[in-house]
Amino acid sequence: MNKINLLFIGILGVLFSCQSKDQNDDVRFEETVEVSDDGVRMIPITTPSGDFEVFTKRVGDNPTKKVLLLHGGPGMTHEQYGNFDEYFPGEDIEFIWYDQLGSAHSDQPEDSTLWTIERFVDEVEQVRTALGLNEDNFYLLGQSWGGMLGMEYAFKHQDKLKGLIICNMMSSLDEYEKYAKEVLGPQMPAEVFAEVMEMERNMDFENPRYMELLGEYHYPQHVLRMAPDEWPEEINRMMSQVNPNVYVYMQGYSEFGITPGASLRGWDVRDQLKTITVPTLVVGGTHDTMDPAHMEWMSTEVANGRFLLCPNGSHLSQYDDPEHFFPGVIQFINDVDSGSF
Template sequence: MRKYIFLYLVCAVTLFSCQSSTQTEEIASDSTAVDLEEGVEMIPIQTPKGEFRVFTKKVGENPSMKVLLLHGGPGMSHLQYGNFKDYLPQEGIEFIWYDQLGSAHSDQPEDSTLWTIERFVDEVEQVRRALGLNKDNFYLLGQSWGGMLSMEYAFRHQDNLKGLIICNMMSSLDEYEKYAKEVLGPQMPPEVFAELMEIEKNMDFENPRYMELLMEHHYPLHVLRMPLDQWPAEINQTLEQVNPNVYVYMQGYSEFGITPGASLEGWDVRDQLKSITVPTLVVGGTHDTMDPKHMEWMSKEVANGRFLLCPNGSHLSQYDDPEHFFPGVIQFIKDVDSGSFGK
């Protein structure tokens, strides 16, 4: 059951996609396969279960503007940021693709005790040190689960940060579930939403109707606002590379909240946002799975924040609203670097 929902989604995307299998990047089953790529560094990570290696790949070079990217999921891939190469290098901004432990090109141990927020925060800190990132150059950008992780990192280690960018992530999963069920769900045809809620109530996530309905009425509207046959290759590859053992353990199966029993259930850091004093950009999309009004509120709760709304964007605003996403992110990074942010 753990892998079924992901296999169904991958098959559905592949069915609707016009891309041939030759366009799909081969999934590395052995992290050594990527060692020789230019810019790649496999970083050793110490964990309570021993040493593992995680994939990073540096693009560009800038001594004062280095952006470490935290992907979503959990258990997905740095490829969700594949199009960053088309925007940041041209502005002289260095960035680092990074697969978290359990994801894509990084080692994938089968031990659920490793899938905790605290251990992932420690992993990010080890990656930071290995890459030589510090308060004079280190920007942390996280989207969705990566946004959660970036907040949690800032709560513990913001003295190491130059800037923080939280993309498409609310500060409370209960509020996310409320928004999904009270705002987004009712935008669907009533009979569709009722059927989805009945499936969720019965925990019948193996039912193929669940993904069929989401693929038609949810994903192309709130995850990536493009017809399925136009989804970028990087996003299709991200879906192919997802590690369901990490995703399901932490997030669960539901697209309208956190499945009861998943380890992230109840996560809420609203009352901690005021402790973040580092310059912070919060990014939301008008059509996001996350409430843009909540994310605007977050930008005011942190001590030194700015809000960027992507009016045409959904959960993956870098792909369906790059015209607003990238200029806003780039301007934030440059404003912080020049010392003009907040002035």
Template structure:
């Protein structure tokens, strides 16, 4: 792993100016900004928090869900600062630390893309320093942003997200489901057929047999506190409207159910890292294919990881992301 002491941009980023909060307002809030966002339903505010200063590498983190929080990325605190990487935590509209309007008109891909663009402008990010890292739903949002605004990007990271929800559902049904004990898979499908998603038995089956295999590969009592806190803060209204009631595919009348952009990937020309994991809910072979469809792509495979591979395969995930950022910054990509 690259260390902060030998970063090639150390002339620009020292430990002193990386942790510089000399702007009085910035220091007063610890880097937190509530950014006003204009929407069809009025103006609201979204929460952001900047960590560090780097004029060349600024990474905006797009969380998953939809409707979870930036807290899924808090493990980055143990790695990115010593590498001199500036990163921005950000809760999308509807998520716990931001405003949470109760208006389903707001939960569309186009509206979220417009929100990200407003956040970019407010933070002063541009094509000379602006990277997006989006995981899961955040990967959908990252792709959609790149389709419309890639001229504003220096680099793109699509983490643990396929480019087709129908193919994702097929993978869950045909590849992952049959790996479960037969009686467990049958029970899960029965609960879903009956739309009995709130049944405690249904939730128990998912957590015991599915989530600990394909979301985060640790026993539930060993899940990181930040992950538990993130799920505790989930906004079910946004999540169910867009994703549906289960992580076992995107089901019901979820608005993302038919999302598919396979034929648009070839239009992405910015340097792109696609991350896939062996035990993920998403097909790693599809994500490897994605890395070849974009014009300048790289694939990072996490052999021990699942959906949250920044936790269960940190030894692969974190160095791979850091190397991508530094390679793009040093024109080695």
């Protein structure tokens, strides 16, 4: 069995050892990690369930170009953006790594009522205020779930934004599920896809065979297009640190849609995109888990949009197609900053 199968079987073990089939059961995910003090700031946030702290780490200092990074999951970590420090500092772009509540270095409360889009939007607003970000300098970049959160933040607070960057995320989870099942799934060998769909129908996600097949036939093709032994260490750490209390409650277990009962099921903001007027970049990968045609359409629905296609990229295009991802994102930030967008 190769490394990638072992990795994702390990993830499955984390999810199911910590989370029962009743998604209202609370769990605690604990990870001990040493964190450098350089640029690190624990930001207090207020929630309906009490006060907590979330982790941020600033890299660089630019008064007009500050990028707050929203990681995916939900319940993953800022290490999704581990390679940004290879590209942004040389372009004089300040960026902030940030673990959302429930993730990695941030507090991890056991209250599932906290895992709502509205509460996360309010958290991002509190983080923005604490960091002193405003419409003169604040770029918000979110990938996957982070892209959802970025859209939802813009619907409510775009007056605080200078620019919005939505990476590898569609505006409808029903359309995502349709794309996964009708386009991506059939790219697998027929017998493999049939077996995966049978386990999905039976809700047999505890079966190690489920992650074993995805680890061989789905993740290296559509999540990160690298040989298993070349996966960056920060991505391996991120995957091993997924907090199931958040991830399963909101997303569920399926990689071909949102599991019935998960709180994000049915999310669709296609008709709201036209209300976003702030300069917006939508990024997609040709081999993405998300439909690149849909993401290009999103860039035409917002009032002031641009589309960036990463032709060699998948869901983590910053790692498997940095040659297109970073120049495109950097160009967008510089164009908005100079007023030439």
